[in-house]
Amino acid sequence: SQTIHQWPATLVQPVGSPLSLECTVEGTSNPNLYWYRQAAGRGLQLLFYSVGIGQISSEVPQNLSASRPQDRQFILSSKKLLLSDSGFYLCAWRKREGLYGYTFGSGTRLTVV
């Protein structure tokens, strides 16, 4: 069966510090991968999506970047965090072919102080 792992679960970082959040998927190959952010009391905002190794599409201009160094690994990064980067970050995957839904990881709650 397929599983998605996301870590860490919570993170408190000072303004100006770097960020690296990791997401890995097991039990499948060639998944489409997504990073979403949810601000407190708000909906999910799509940040990045990837259809393959090294292929990243950015949805909104921002202080963040994403990379996909391996087929089932998706990393969200920042060189210098801003207060506005605080939120609940969710990684999701779906099978590339067919009409499949998206499965989310357990999320990382980031607080920038």
Added chain:
Amino acid sequence: GQNIDQPTEMTATEGAIVQINCTYQTSGFNGLFWYQQHAGEAPTFLSYNVLDGLEEKGRFSSFLSRSKGYSYLLLKELQMKDSASYLCAVRLVSGGYNKLIFGAGTRLAVHP
């Protein structure tokens, strides 16, 4: 641009039926999803519609009208554990790629 609207909050009584509406204006529509999200947790999949009509799954049903850009999620025999946010999401096809765009969510409070 892409726009997905749903009510911010709803309340209902345990054992009752509640309908959560969602309207959307998007391009490249390729299906509509409903997710449930409890506070502090990740969203979990509830239902999916790609063709017009009603999809039933136990206590939950979802309806889609593509011509009207309209969907609803129907929850029957409400239980206290159904208190959560319900997210409407539209899958878009753009440049050959799929992506899922979410509405802001409807926070449902079920009371005794």
